[in-house]
Amino acid sequence: MSKQISKEEKLEELHPMDKWLRSERMPHIWCPGCGIGPTLYAWARALDRVGIDKDKVVYVSGIGCSGRGSGYLNVDGFHTTHGRAIPFAIGIKLAKPELCVNVISGDGDLFSIGGNHFIHACRRNDDLLVICINNFIYGMTGGQLAPTTPRGQYATTAPYGNIEHPFNTPHVADASGAVYVARWTSIHVRRLEKSIAEALTMKGFRYIEVLSPCPVNYGRRNKLPEPDDIAEWFRQSSVVRNGADTSEVQIEKDKPLILGNFVKRVEKLTYYEGLKKLEERVRGAR
Amino acid sequence: MKIFRGEIHVIKERCKQCRLCINLCPTQVLQESEEVNEKGYHLPELIEEPEKGKICVACGFCQIICPEYAIWVEEKKEETPTEKK
Numbered sequence: 001m002s003k004q005i006s007k008e009e010k011l012e013e014l015h016p017m018d019k020w021l022r023s024e025r026m027p028h029i030w031c032p033g034c035g036i037g038p039t040l041y042a043w044a045r046a047l048d049r050v051g052i053d054k055d056k057v058v059y060v061s062g063i064g065c066s067g068r069g070s071g072y073l074n075v076d077g078f079h080t081t082h083g084r085a086i087p088f089a090i091g092i093k094l095a096k097p098e099l100c101v102n103v104i105s106g107d108g109d110l111f112s113i114g115g116n117h118f119i120h121a122c123r124r125n126d127d128l129l130v131i132c133i134n135n136f137i138y139g140m141t142g143g144q145l146a147p148t149t150p151r152g153q154y155a156t157t158a159p160y161g162n163i164e165h166p167f168n169t170p171h172v173a174d175a176s177g178a179v180y181v182a183r184w185t186s187i188h189v190r191r192l193e194k195s196i197a198e199a200l201t202m203k204g205f206r207y208i209e210v211l212s213p214c215p216v217n218y219g220r221r222n223k224l225p226e227p228d229d230i231a232e233w234f235r236q237s238s239v240v241r242n243g244a245d246t247s248e249v250q251i252e253k254d255k256p257l258i259l260g261n262f263v264k265r266v267e268k269l270t271y272y273e274g275l276k277k278l279e280e281r282v283r284g285a286r
Numbered sequence: 287m288k289i290f291r292g293e294i295h296v297i298k299e300r301c302k303q304c305r306l307c308i309n310l311c312p313t314q315v316l317q318e319s320e321e322v323n324e325k326g327y328h329l330p331e332l333i334e335e336p337e338k339g340k341i342c343v344a345c346g347f348c349q350i351i352c353p354e355y356a357i358w359v360e361e362k363k364e365e366t367p368t369e370k371k
Contacts, residue, residue: 015297015355027354032304037353045350187310189350215304227304 020044020054022074029068033227035186035212036066039133040073042189043104046196058101060089062109065140066133069104083113086121089128090271097272100200101127107134107148111167115147122176122205127270129199129206132169133186135214136251143217152253154221166251169209174246174263179204181246181263185211185234188259195261203267211257291362292344294332300356303327307348307357315342330357 014023020040030036047057059077061070062085070077080088085103093101103110110118110132121128137155138144145155148169149162170181180199184192192210199206213219213230224230234257241249242260249258269277294316301323307330308316319331330348334341344361 015358016349017355021355027300027302027356030353032302032353033306034353037355038351041350041355187351189347193350227306228309231306231310 017041017044020073020075022072025072028072030065031214031216033213033215033230034065035135035210035214036069036133038186038189039131039192039210039212040069040104042186042193043102043131043196044073045193046200047100049193049197050200052100052200056098056100058089058092058099060085060092060101060103060105062103062105062114063140064106064109064138065135066104066106067109083109083115083117085109086114086117086126086128086130090121090126093127094272094275097127100129102129102131104131104133106139107132107136107169108138108146111147111169111172119172119176122173122178122207124271125177125179125204125268127203127205127272129196130208131196132207132209133212134169134209135212135218137214137218139214139217143221148251150251150253153218155218156221168246168250170207170249170262171246173205173207177205178207178263179265179267180206180208180261182207182261183209183211183249183259185238185257185259186213187231187234188238191240191259198261202264204265204270211251211259289341290344292342292346292359293362294330294342294348295358295360296329296331297356297358298323298329299325300354301327301329302354302356303329304353306351306353310351311348312345313340313343315340316348 057075059070059075061067061079063082067079070079085105089101089103134148136149137146143156145157148166152161170183173181182195215227219225219230237256238259239256240259244262246262316330317333318328321329344359346359349358
């Protein structure tokens with residue numbers, strides 16, 4: 001009886017995001033206050049804003065909390081093996097160059113096990129939009145130390161504080177040759193939407209880092225146990241500096257978070273275009 | 287000048303009580319209600335105090351910040367009674 005009522009309610013009341021969602025799978029498994037939801041909504045609104053056909057959108061995700069996203073969204077999605085989201089996306093782009101291929105994955109997937117794929121895709125300038133949802137920790141497996149955990153912060157495998165230097169991921173992307181590099185948080189949703197829309201209109205390897213709250217596994221161990229605490233931290237300590245030098249945007253404990261659209265390079269030859277030119281030169285124009 | 291007014295809709299079974307909509311609302315018009323959903327989470331509700339200037343202006347921030355896609359805002363169609371200039 002109660003089920004029937006809730007179904008009727010569902011039909012009556014639909015969130016504007018529902019046209020992008022597989023609504024029958026809602027509610028999703030992400031924790032209360034997770035930043036993946038707002039990020040995916042910002043991405044969907046950016047696709048609407050640019051006006052890309054839903055049938056041309058491909059969403060490739062890796063392993064981790066954010067990997068679940070490809071199952072929840074009603075676009076062509078692939079949940080790939082750990083760290084191999086970018087190689088899979090490169091394959092899709094080479095086989096079907098007309099598609100808009102997006103990789104939305106976590107920091108552990110893109111920078112730990114998939115680190116080499118990331119820098120080499122930047123170097124070759126594969127035509128992909130990569131969104132890294134950075135929650136500073138391995139959230140799904142229980143809060144282990146990630147390559148992006150700031151120094152001095154706590155994790156399950158760093159109970160006395162982290163002594164490792166973390167990745168400065170926009171700098172990695174910039175130094176490897178990405179054409180577009182930006183960083184926002186999942187609280188700055190409107191600017192994130194604009195940034196993603198700008199990236200969608202470009203060609204080449206585009207990288208956007210989204211700082212995301214993980215209250216359950218990162219916040220709880222670092223005196224930020226509620227979703228509001230992390231939202232407040234993002235709000236109080238973010239400084240927007242568009243065009244900032246990416247070598248100076250390292251995330252450090254008790255230092256401001258520098259956000260903005262950092263790099264916008266002149267578009268250069270993508271890997272697929274280079275391959276086409278090579279084919280023409282070697283085999284002759286068909 | 288037209289004053290935008292909005293009304294909120296909550297999809298009850300999706301809410302997980304993270305309180306982001308309540309705390310990040312620019313006009314602070316959302317509150318935790320007594321009502322709970324089937325999992326025991328308290329849902330947000332709209333409490334407007336027009337005499338103090340606390341009204342929902344349909345900015346839609348709760349809608350885009352909600353991690354669960356549970357709350358959304360609809361702009362009210364009818365004209366609000368405008369006060370004399």
